[in-house]
Every structure is written in C-alpha cells, then in structure tokens.
Amino acid sequence: MRDAYHEELNSIGTDLVDMAQLVSSAMRRATTALLDADLALAQGVIEGDEQVNALQHALENRAIDLLARQQPVATDLRIVVTSLRMSADLERSGDLAKHVAKLAQLRAPGRAIPDDLNDTIGEMGELAQRLMNQAADVLVSRDVDRALAMERDDDHMDTLHRTLFQHLLDKHWKHGVETAVDVTLAGRYYERFADHAVAVANRVVYLVTGEHADTLTPPPVIPAGNLP
Amino acid sequence: MRDAYHEELNSIGTDLVDMAQLVSSAMRRATTALLDADLALAQGVIEGDEQVNALQHALENRAIDLLARQQPVATDLRIVVTSLRMSADLERSGDLAKHVAKLAQLRAPGRAIPDDLNDTIGEMGELAQRLMNQAADVLVSRDVDRALAMERDDDHMDTLHRTLFQHLLDKHWKHGVETAVDVTLAGRYYERFADHAVAVANRVVYLVTGEHADTLTPPPVIPAGNLP
Numbered sequence: 001m002r003d004a005y006h007e008e009l010n011s012i013g014t015d016l017v018d019m020a021q022l023v024s025s026a027m028r029r030a031t032t033a034l035l036d037a038d039l040a041l042a043q044g045v046i047e048g049d050e051q052v053n054a055l056q057h058a059l060e061n062r063a064i065d066l067l068a069r070q071q072p073v074a075t076d077l078r079i080v081v082t083s084l085r086m087s088a089d090l091e092r093s094g095d096l097a098k099h100v101a102k103l104a105q106l107r108a109p110g111r112a113i114p115d116d117l118n119d120t121i122g123e124m125g126e127l128a129q130r131l132m133n134q135a136a137d138v139l140v141s142r143d144v145d146r147a148l149a150m151e152r153d154d155d156h157m158d159t160l161h162r163t164l165f166q167h168l169l170d171k172h173w174k175h176g177v178e179t180a181v182d183v184t185l186a187g188r189y190y191e192r193f194a195d196h197a198v199a200v201a202n203r204v205v206y207l208v209t210g211e212h213a214d215t216l217t218p219p220p221v222i223p224a225g226n227l228p
Numbered sequence: 229m230r231d232a233y234h235e236e237l238n239s240i241g242t243d244l245v246d247m248a249q250l251v252s253s254a255m256r257r258a259t260t261a262l263l264d265a266d267l268a269l270a271q272g273v274i275e276g277d278e279q280v281n282a283l284q285h286a287l288e289n290r291a292i293d294l295l296a297r298q299q300p301v302a303t304d305l306r307i308v309v310t311s312l313r314m315s316a317d318l319e320r321s322g323d324l325a326k327h328v329a330k331l332a333q334l335r336a337p338g339r340a341i342p343d344d345l346n347d348t349i350g351e352m353g354e355l356a357q358r359l360m361n362q363a364a365d366v367l368v369s370r371d372v373d374r375a376l377a378m379e380r381d382d383d384h385m386d387t388l389h390r391t392l393f394q395h396l397l398d399k400h401w402k403h404g405v406e407t408a409v410d411v412t413l414a415g416r417y418y419e420r421f422a423d424h425a426v427a428v429a430n431r432v433v434y435l436v437t438g439e440h441a442d443t444l445t446p447p448p449v450i451p452a453g454n455l456p
Contacts, residue, residue, distance in 0.1 A: 067305055068302070077296050081312065088313065168409055177396055177408045178396075
C-alpha cells in the first residue's frame with residue numbers, strides 16, 4: 001500500500017520534470033522561430049503546448065486522487081500541494097513560449113526582432129531555457145544551493161530586459177512603433193518565463209528547508225581562475 | 229467537529245471573496261492613478277498589495293491545515309484544491325494592479341497614457357474591475373449563468389485591447405516609442421487581469437457543474453428593449 005503510494009508521489013515529481021523539460025525545449029524552439037522567422041518551427045511550438053496542458057491536467061487529477069485516497073499529512077501533503085502550484089507555473093511557462101512563437105508567426109515572412117536586438121533576444125531566450133533546465137534539475141536533485149544560484153541568472157535576465165528598454169527608449173530608435181510593441185512583448189514573455197522557472201526552484205527550496213528562498217544566502221561565486 | 233470543519237471551509241471562501249474585492253479596488257485605484265498621474269494613489273496601491281499577499285499566504289496555510297486535519301474527500305477536496313488555484317489567480321491579479329500603479333509612478337508628473345487613449349484605457353480599467361467584482365459575486369452565489377455571462381465582458385476586453393493596438397500601429401501615431409511601450413504594457417496588464425477574473429469564475433463553474441466552462445452555453449443576451 002505505502003509502496004504504491006510513494007510510487008504515485010514519485011510519478012507526480014516525474015510529470016513535473018517532464019513538463020519543465022518540455023517548456024524549456026518549447027522556449028528554445030520559439031526563440032529560434034522568432035529570430036529566424038521560421039513559421040513551421042513556430043507552428044510546432046504552438047501545437048506542442050497541448051501536450052503541456054494535458055500533462056498538467058493529468059498531474060492535477062493524479063494529485064487530487066492521491067489526496068483523496070491516501071490522505072497524506074505533513075511533508076507529503078506539502079509536496080502534493082506544492083506540486084499543484086508548480087504545475088501551474090509550468091503550464092503558464094508553456095503559454096509564454098507559445099506567445100513567443102505567435103509573435104514569430106505574426107510578422108512572418110518578416111522578422112519581428114530587428115538585427116541589432118538579435119543578440120539580446122537570443123541571450124534572453126537562451127537564459128530562459130537554461131533557467132527552466134535548472135528548475136528541472138532542482139526538481140530531481142532537490143539541491144538547494146543550485147536553486148539559490150538561479151537568482152544570479154535571473155538577475156542577468158533583468159539586466160538583459162533593461163538593455164532591451166534602453167534600446168527601445170534610445171532617441172535613435174529607428175525601427176518604428178510596431179517593432180517597439182513586438183520587442184516590448186517579447187521582453188515581457190522571457191522575463192515572466194524566467195520568473196516561473198525561479199518560482200519552481202524556490203518552491204523546492206521551501207519544501208526541503210522550510211524556509212523561503214529570499215531568506216537564504218546563495219552559495220558564493222567561485223571565479224573560474226580560482227578553480228583547482 | 230464537522231461544524232468546525234464547514235466553518236473552516238467557509239472561511240476559505242470568505243478569504244477568496246475578500247481577495248477578489250481587494251484586487252478589484254486596487255485595479256480601480258491604479259487606473260485612476262494612471263490616468264491622473266496621481267502618485268499618492270499609486271503608492272497606496274503598491275503598498276496595499278502586501279495585504280493581498282498576506283491573505284493568500286493565510287489562505288494557503290489554512291487550506292493545507294484543513295487537508296491535514298480533516299482529510300476531506302470528493303467535492304470538499306475539490307473545493308479546497310480549487311481554492312488554492314483561485315487564490316493564486318487573485319494574488320497575481322494584485323500584482324498586475326501594482327504594475328499599473330508602477331507605470332503611473334514611472335512617468336509622473338507626466339501622464340503615461342496620451343489623451344486620445346484615455347477613454348480606451350479608462351474603459352479597460354473599468355471592465356477589469358467589473359469582471360473581478362463579478363468573480364467575487366460568483367464566488368458567493370455560485371451562479372453558473374452569471375459566470376458564463378462574464379465571457380462577453382471578456383470578449384469586450386479583447387476588443388478594447390485590439391483598439392489599443394490599432395492606435396499604436398496607426399501610421400499617424402505621434403506619441404513616440406516610450407509611450408507606445410507604456411501603452412503596450414498597460415494593455416497587457418488589463419488583459420491578463422481580466423483573464424484571471426474569468427479563470428476564477430470558470431473554476432467555480434467547474435466545481436458546481438463538473439464541466440469546463442468552454443463546453444457550456446452562456447445564457448442568451450436579452451436586449452434592454454425586450455425587458456418587461
């Protein structure tokens with residue numbers, strides 16, 4: 001009985017990891033679609049989001065079923081409830097990847113992002129995807145230090161977001177209002193996606209330590225030159 | 229014992245209604261602050277969001293406590309789990325009202341919204357607030373027809389959002405890129421806020437009927453002239 005129970009609890013964890021990996025891959029492909037104006041790739045991301053939604057639905061039903069039949073308490077109960085919240089973060093992240101893909105479609109065959117912002121948007125996409133992969137790793141490893149270290153990558157996302165705004169608000173901006181609107185929305189999608197990845201990791205921190213991530217100290221950065 | 233139990237279940241419902249009313253009021257004040265460049269009003273909205281977060285925190289702890297001690301099953305279990313999701317919608321709505329208030333602060337003493345978009349933004353703010361009040365009503369009344377009728381107001385929000393984009397993308401747009409960025413973000417905040425209000429109402433529909441709102445038919449519109 002208790003074995004089947006822990007199997008069910010584990011399979012909720014596996015579903016979360018699957019969702020995180022799916023949305024990370026979706027955001028990678030959406031970014032490529034956006035930068036290359038690749039319609040087919042964008043369409044694949046949009047259609048693929050159904051799979052994320054289906055996973056969330058299945059996870060939710062499984063969690064409610066487990067609550068009803070096994071009536072977990074204490075830590076296990078917190079795990080189930082927190083998993084429900086994490087699945088909502090991941091489902092929303094899938095939506096955001098889809099929004100990026102739709103932006104790619106909207107302006108095709110043209111490109112929504114002007115050349116001089118390619119690098120910044122490319123970096124935001126890369127960082128968003130990396131943060132989500134890290135969230136997936138933290139779901140598996142429950143490594144608190146690794147989770148807290150994500151704050152740094154998220155700070156870098158904020159820096160990139162500010163860079164985007166500096167370009168937009170520069171008086172020499174020459175790409176017109178439509179592109180400004182697209183860039184504003186794209187920036188917001190990446191920033192929110194990163195927030196959700198960090199939120200997932202922070203919920204793991206809370207499960208493991210009982211403390212909220214913002215009260216804990218992230219591990220020190222070891223400069224590459226000092227590594228043995 | 230069971231009386232205390234239903235009292236706890238009810239008080240979770242009351243918390244949700246309180247949250248919905250708080251964020252509805254926050255969005256009303258944030259919109260006024262945005263349109264009037266009223267710094268003090270904006271600051272009040274930003275500080276007031278702490279109260280929404282505290283309510284969500286309390287609700288979450290109460291729900292987990294109730295799951296652990298009372299181990300509800302069937303409908304009651306679904307109510308508790310759904311309440312957790314609704315509280316997340318409402319907490320996020322509070323953030324969005326705060327974002328609108330921050331936009332007001334960012335451009336003060338100037339106004340972020342140009343005169344010719346005052347009406348559209350005003351209407352979006354009014355509609356956002358009304359949708360959230362309707363969500364609060366649906367939480368109390370569990371009135372499925374009323375919940376489904378909200379789709380129409382939400383469609384109107386989409387129309388207003390499109391109007392905003394038409395202005396932005398009009399070749400005669402004369403307010404510059406900074407204002408275009410502000411208007412783009414404001415539009416997105418109102419649209420998302422409305423989505424969360426509708427999501428809350430749709431979750432009530434699912435609790436009451438066991439069906440998802442998008443599979444049900446909204447009640448017919450009765451033109452005002454045909455009323456007795």
